[in-house]
Amino acid sequence: MKLLVVGSGGREHAIAKKLLESPQVEQVFVAPGNDGMTLDGLDLLPIGIDEHARLIDFASQNDIAWTFVGPDDALAAGLVNDFEAAGLKAFGPRKEAAELEWSKDFAKSIMQKYGVPTARYQTFSDFEAAKAYIEKEGAPIVVKADGLALGKGVVVAETVAEAVDAAREMLLDKQFGDSGARVVIEEFLSGEEFSLFAFVKGQDFYLMPTAQDHKRAYDGDKGPNTGGMGAYAPVPHLAPSVVDEAVETIIKPVLEGMIAEERPYLGVLYAGLILTADGPKVIEFNARFGDPETQVILPRLTSDLAVNLDDLLAGKSPNFTWTSEGVTLGVVVASEGYPLAYEKGVLLPAKTEDDVITYYAGARFAENGRALLSNGGRVYMLVTTADSVAQAQERIYSQLEQQETKGLFYRRDIGSKAIQ
């Protein structure tokens, strides 16, 4: 079969590469993808993720069995709805189900209604009311733009003044446009964060290994929040009983709730969790795979992803299997300056082979040749599987030391929390 993946980052590289490994798959197109993906035999399709009609035409004219939709904005824009309306299969939630991600107020109301543990909250569109609530609750407190804001719409405020400023910027100064027309203000939770992913169809779900992202730009969790600078899976110091508890108190009730709301879920559900003294609680839901978590989760899949998803879409029971050996760890290499302003066009080192995978996020070929140049904030990621976090770090960091990374930077402590 021929498949289409929508998106262009390292996440989509990992998904598409895994799909192409299947003996059942002859070709995987990525729209729009990035040039680095072609080194793994993927075919780029120069169509933007918002060009629904062109994507649909391509899929129907080229015998695409189904399409995997990666990014949150494509899901929120109803790309899956449009594919289905055209009689095509797509793996990802419809717009109504993806609302779990694109409206934090909706996600909170579902959690409240179905008893899913999460931080206490209230939603506001009026600044004075928000300010009064913050003053009543005190700090620390968390202020979140309701809609999608490229991961930048969350302020963990240490003081009342900081929280009031954040609410003012979102509600009055329209810092995030319509995404901040409403704000969710919630209780600050403390504990260790981890991510739990599942392939979902209705109430059936298939858990993936746990993963931990590193969102801050610099070592020691310093600096601004980014899309994610590195990850590892599974999280070795997380007791299996915590995952069991999260399944019972979070995954099952939310999926049942979505069915009761007539918004049955299909796709990858990403639960961003925090292990508090009262057990795991939800920080946020995403309606898609995480980036860079996907790049450390999918290499651990030992079954055939294309067959598994084909089965799931056909209403059959898929048999997902995962290795239980060792740990998979990856370090993101980003452009100097990211997540703020950065330069593009830095010459990239050669793609790694064998036990270190290179996934590309922001890469393009030079105009006059096959040399790869940087073309985004997050540029590429090195991923390996080893017996321990320490061994994986050693392998990745010695590889990075041999690479020319001038104009680029990476964190040197990915996974270190797991070995402290």
Ligand code: AMP
């Ligand atoms: P989000 O975009 O909702 O994942 O939030 C970004 C980050 O803000 C999370 O990864 C947490 O580190 C932090 N955060 C969000 N909500 C809370 C909360 N209620 N308590 C503590 N930290 C939070």
Ligand code: GLY
């Ligand atoms: N790694 C965080 C995200 O994908 O949202």
